[in-house]
Amino acid sequence: MEEAFSKTEFRNAMARVCAPVNVITTNGPAGRGGFTATAMCSVTDEPPTLLVCMNSRSAQTALFLENHRFCVNVLSHDHRDLAGKFAGATADMEARYASAEWVAMPSGTDALADAIVSFDCELSEARLVGSHHIFIGRIAGIRSRPDGHALLYFDRNYVHVPTQLGSFGG
Numbered sequence: 214m215e216e217a218f219s220k221t222e223f224r225n226a227m228a229r230v231c232a233p234v235n236v237i238t239t240n241g242p243a244g245r246g247g248f249t250a251t252a253m254c255s256v257t258d259e260p261p262t263l264l265v266c267m268n269s270r271s272a273q274t275a276l277f278l279e280n281h282r283f284c285v286n287v288l289s290h291d292h293r294d295l296a297g298k299f300a301g302a303t304a305d306m307e308a309r310y311a312s313a314e315w316v317a318m319p320s321g322t323d324a325l326a327d328a329i330v331s332f333d334c335e336l337s338e339a340r341l342v343g344s345h346h347i348f349i350g351r352i353a354g355i356r357s358r359p360d361g362h363a364l365l366y367f368d369r370n371y372v373h374v375p376t377q378l379g380s381f382g383g
Contacts, residue, residue, distance in 0.1 A: 231367040234288045236299045237265050238315075238323040239273075241280030245323070246273040247309060249300035251366045252345075253285055261352040263332060266345045274346060278339055283350060284322035285332040289361040290373030295325075296364060319354050330357040 216223075232251035239246050252266035265285060267274060277283055288296055298309045314326040318333035325331060334350025341347075363374050 228369050229367075231365050231372075234292070234296050234364040234366050234371065235265075236286045236288060236292075236295065236325060236328075237267070237277075237283055238286065238325075239277050239280045239283045240321055240323050241276075241282060243276045243279035245310070246276040246306060247299050247323070248273060249296050256349060262337070263334065263350055263352060265348045265350070267348060269341055269344060269346050277336070277348060278346075281336045282320045282322050282353075283334050283336065283348060284318055284324050285334065285350075286325040286328040287330045288325075288364040289327070289329050290364050292325075292328075292364055293371050296371060316356070318356065324356050327358065327361075328356075329361045329363060330355065 233253065235250050235253050236247055237250050237253070248267065248271065250265055250267065254264060256262040256264050263285065265283070267277065295313050297303075298312055303309050303312075310323070315323040316326050318324050318331065320333050320335065322333050324333065332350070332352050333354035333356070335353050336348055337351045338349040339346050340349075365372050365374060
């Protein structure tokens with residue numbers, strides 16, 4: 214099927230969709246890795262499951278597939294630099310990790326110590342769709358903090374949710 218729009222039009226349209234910014238980490242027999250992702254969402258709560266999308270051309274794809282576990286760390290507005298580093302601004306993986314404090318989750322994944330919430334996941338399924346892998350993870354543990362304002366990505370910029378959004382229509 215041929216689309217009635219270009220790849221650029223699709224990318225520009227998706228840039229208009231506001232999304233939470235996450236650092237996805239893995240740690241296991243294949244090694245340690247991590248990347249920044251906005252393509253993350255819940256799938257179901259029975260069993261608790263979420264999904265993350267990763268470009269299949271990433272050198273880290275094999276790590277995630279071989280380790281069979283990952284951690285989704287939802288970033289706060291004060292994690293802009295960290296988001297940039299894990300998005301590729303810093304190539305050295307250990308330098309990326311050295312720029313933040315991490316705690317081990319029960320499965321061995323790395324949770325960002327001050328993430329808004331971290332989901333410790335066991336990889337239950339991976340599907341290749343076009344240029345990306347969809348990693349479906351069953352949630353094995355959750356670590357969260359009671360405060361913080363989410364870092365979002367909109368119109369190719371990092372933005373944050375204000376303390377109060379105000380009322381609509383008033």
